Amino acid sequence: MSTIETLKKDFEHYRAQADNSAFTQQRESAFVELQKLGIPTIKHEEWKYTNLKFINELHFQSSCLHTEAAKNYYTQNIVQTLKANRLVFINGSFEATLTQIEPEDAAIVITNLAAARIAHADMFSKHFGKYAIIEGQALNAMNHALMSDGAFIYVPEGKQTVYPIIITNISDASEVNVLNQPRNLIVVEKNAAATVIESFFALGNHASFCNIVNELYVGENASLEHYKLQRLQGEHYQNNYTQVFQEGNTHINQVTLTLDGKFVRNNLHFYMNGENCNTLLYGLYLLDGNQFVDNHTRVEHAKPNCFSDEKYKGILKDKSTAVFNGKIMVHLDAQKTNAYQRNQNILLSDEATVNTKPQLEIFADDVKCTHGATVGQLDEEPMFYMRSRGIPENVARKLLLNAFADDIAEKIKIPELVAILEEQIEKKI
Amino acid sequence: MLEIRNLKAEIEGKKILNGINLTVNSGEVHAIMGPNGAGKSTLSSVLAGRADYAVTEGEIMFEGKNLLEMSPEDRAREGVFLAFQYPVEIPGVSTTNFLKTAINETRKYKGLEPMEATDFLKYMREKMELMEMDKSLTSRSLNEGFSGGEKKRNEVFQMAMLEPKLAIMDETDSGLDIDALRLVSNGVNKLRNKDRSFVVITHYQRLLDYIVPDFVHVLYKGRIVKSGDASLAKELEVKGYDWIKAEVEAAQ
Numbered sequence: 289m290s291t292i293e294t295l296k297k298d299f300e301h302y303r304a305q306a307d308n309s310a311f312t313q314q315r316e317s318a319f320v321e322l323q324k325l326g327i328p329t330i331k332h333e334e335w336k337y338t339n340l341k342f343i344n345e346l347h348f349q350s351s352c353l354h355t356e357a358a359k360n361y362y363t364q365n366i367v368q369t370l371k372a373n374r375l376v377f378i379n380g381s382f383e384a385t386l387t388q389i390e391p392e393d394a395a396i397v398i399t400n401l402a403a404a405r406i407a408h409a410d411m412f413s414k415h416f417g418k419y420a421i422i423e424g425q426a427l428n429a430m431n432h433a434l435m436s437d438g439a440f441i442y443v444p445e446g447k448q449t450v451y452p453i454i455i456t457n458i459s460d461a462s463e464v465n466v467l468n469q470p471r472n473l474i475v476v477e478k479n480a481a482a483t484v485i486e487s488f489f490a491l492g493n494h495a496s497f498c499n500i501v502n503e504l505y506v507g508e509n510a511s512l513e514h515y516k517l518q519r520l521q522g523e524h525y526q527n528n529y530t531q532v533f534q535e536g537n538t539h540i541n542q543v544t545l546t547l548d549g550k551f552v553r554n555n556l557h558f559y560m561n562g563e564n565c566n567t568l569l570y571g572l573y574l575l576d577g578n579q580f581v582d583n584h585t586r587v588e589h590a591k592p593n594c595f596s597d598e599k600y601k602g603i604l605k606d607k608s609t610a611v612f613n614g615k616i617m618v619h620l621d622a623q624k625t626n627a628y629q630r631n632q633n634i635l636l637s638d639e640a641t642v643n644t645k646p647q648l649e650i651f652a653d654d655v656k657c658t659h660g661a662t663v664g665q666l667d668e669e670p671m672f673y674m675r676s677r678g679i680p681e682n683v684a685r686k687l688l689l690n691a692f693a694d695d696i697a698e699k700i701k702i703p704e705l706v707a708i709l710e711e712q713i714e715k716k717i
Numbered sequence: 718m719l720e721i722r723n724l725k726a727e728i729e730g731k732k733i734l735n736g737i738n739l740t741v742n743s744g745e746v747h748a749i750m751g752p753n754g755a756g757k758s759t760l761s762s763v764l765a766g767r768a769d770y771a772v773t774e775g776e777i778m779f780e781g782k783n784l785l786e787m788s789p790e791d792r793a794r795e796g797v798f799l800a801f802q803y804p805v806e807i808p809g810v811s812t813t814n815f816l817k818t819a820i821n822e823t824r825k826y827k828g829l830e831p832m833e834a835t836d837f838l839k840y841m842r843e844k845m846e847l848m849e850m851d852k853s854l855t856s857r858s859l860n861e862g863f864s865g866g867e868k869k870r871n872e873v874f875q876m877a878m879l880e881p882k883l884a885i886m887d888e889t890d891s892g893l894d895i896d897a898l899r900l901v902s903n904g905v906n907k908l909r910n911k912d913r914s915f916v917v918i919t920h921y922q923r924l925l926d927y928i929v930p931d932f933v934h935v936l937y938k939g940r941i942v943k944s945g946d947a948s949l950a951k952e953l954e955v956k957g958y959d960w961i962k963a964e965v966e967a968a969q
């Protein structure tokens with residue numbers, strides 16, 4: 289059965305047992321939107337370099353499989369040394385036995401979305417589905433219509449997470465080609481602060497496709513440290529849509545680390561809905577083999593006096609490919625906007641490719657906006673300089689690439705994450 | 718220690734070295750002078766193993782080994798050091814980390830254990846004192862944002878750290894102020910001993926007042942056209958190169 293037919297069947301199955309709530313109706317209309325749009329092809333401007341034809345070709349099935357292998361994989365692979373609150377989802381559904389909540393963080397709601405819809409109905413309906421756009425966004429619509437479960441984080445006004453919250457999504461493709469569609473909602477209320485890590489793994493010899501949607505709301509004067517760690521070795525595909533809605537005076541530091549990925553498309557959107565926001569978004573991708581990663585970012589300055597700083601860096605080996613598309617939108621009344629954007633790439637092989645494109649849409653006149661992109665090889669001169677001091681080529685290369693990655697690494701405030709990054713650089717180069 | 722025989726090298730088909738012969742024995746200091754574009758930096762690059770240059774003829778023996786067959790890193794580990802005319806800036810790599818890596822890679826090559834972190838820092842501190850290096854420089858990224866003079870001093874400091882057998886210094890004196898020139902020369906003199914040799918490329922007699930060479934050679938059009946003792950440098954200072962060029966033309 290093709291993936292689309294499976295989706296239809298899954299949806300019929302869902303509808304047969306669903307209530308008639310607004311929640312269900314939203315999902316109905318999302319499904320209508322998906323059918324109307326179909327899966328985007330490369331003729332679609334937003335998907336020009338990013339071919340989704342695998343969705344139909346690979347005949348994915350939704351699966352509730354929770355194998356011991358996946359649980360063991362989790363215990364072995366996630367930084368256990370880091371004291372943290374933890375939620376784990378396997379193939380999109382909640383694995384309650386692996387939940388860990390630190391007593392110091394009892395004031396924070398850390399649970400799964402399905403439970404929150406009932407237990408925290410007010411907060412849920414206030415924010416759910418309010419930020420991630422469905423119109424014209426086929427994959428968002430697909431997630432909305434057919435989402436499984438996901439994380440629900442609620443940081444009440446004035447509260448702070450003591451330990452980071454790690455949301456782990458594992459795709460387990462040990463039996464069939466699996467499709468999973470997790471959905472997260474993270475709400476950080478006024479004057480609150482939180483650290484959240486989203487971590488993605490996959491296992492199994494079949495293919496998996498994770499189509500995840502994240503909605504984040506950051507209230508007035510709140511701050512958020514947000515990390516994404518993507519380690520998808522093997523035939524694992526991911527479309528990761530994140531919409532961050534910021535009120536005034538918010539501070540966000542976001543770092544996306546794509547350390548492995550057969551196919552990763554990140555859509556990261558920030559909407560600054562108040563003045564004096566600070567939005568920092570950084571990314572690093574390390575690719576080899578025929579891995580592919582596409583970072584589409586969109587930073588929307590809707591109000592005056594906000595600052596955004598964006599830097600994405602990539603190291604590409606073998607036949608890997610990266611796409612970067614960074615859009616900065618400055619609305620008419622967003623005067624005194626400061627927005628910076630850079631994308632820098634190092635190609636370690638002649639067969640690696642980068643397509644990079646900044647897009648500025650500026651409607652205000654008193655703004656400072658800069659952007660720049662570079663694609664190049666490791667410089668010969670530093671290489672020779674190091675070798676002339678007795679440092680062999682591979683070590684010199686590692687030093688130079690670590691130095692290249694360093695200004696992203698220094699944006700990461702969690703040493704355990706930096707260690708993972710360094711280990712991966714070591715391993716890949 | 719070093720024996721260069723009939724060395725010819727070119728880049729992109731352009732002949733630059735046209736038969737260099739030079740013998741450097743242990744403990745000797747050789748100065749190489751010569752007009753701009755004569756091939757001095759090319760000679761030092763070929764010695765260090767820069768791949769851009771094609772050696773078309775001749776040989777270079779270093780301590781009985783064929784230098785031309787070695788990679789740049791192996792040459793360094795065997796004891797060849799080049800102080801660059803234009804040292805390279807390497808953002809994100811600290812001088813400390815760089816030198817620790819260089820020393821430990823060289824130790825590995827010689828079958829020695831890596832230096833302990835504390836021993837290394839102690840060793841580095843000693844060398845910094847010896848070379849009168851400022852601490853603020855070594856804690857920064859390698860050469861990044863260093864002034865021209867600071868870069869040159871850092872080259873000599875690296876030389877002190879790596880303790881080579883043969884140090885080739887390509888215009889290390891250019892761009893130094895009077896005090897820095899004295900510091901650099903003092904540093905070099907402290908490193909002089911009966912086992913270590915120097916090839917000092919310079920345009921100025923002034924440096925040779927501090928670092929007194931055993932031999933002075935004039936390189937012109939890719940050949941050593943005149944050799945002498947320290948007095949040759951003084952003669953050049955007064956008379957310039959024209960008389961030598963004339964001699965060369967006359968001989969042809």
Ligand SMILES: Nc1ncnc2c1ncn2[C@@H]1O[C@H](COP(=O)(O)OP(=O)(O)OP(=O)(O)O)[C@@H](O)[C@H]1O
Nearest residue numbers: 728731733751752753754755756757758759760769
């Ligand atoms: N990469 C290169 N490509 C083309 N020509 C080169 C290259 N490197 C050196 N040359 C040429 O070779 C000749 C010798 O250059 P070299 O740098 O060795 O001179 P030098 O004696 O060190 O001069 P200076 O005193 O100015 O430092 C010059 O004519 C120079 O232009």
Ligand SMILES: [Mg+2]
Nearest residue numbers: 757758759802
């Ligand atoms: Mg020169």
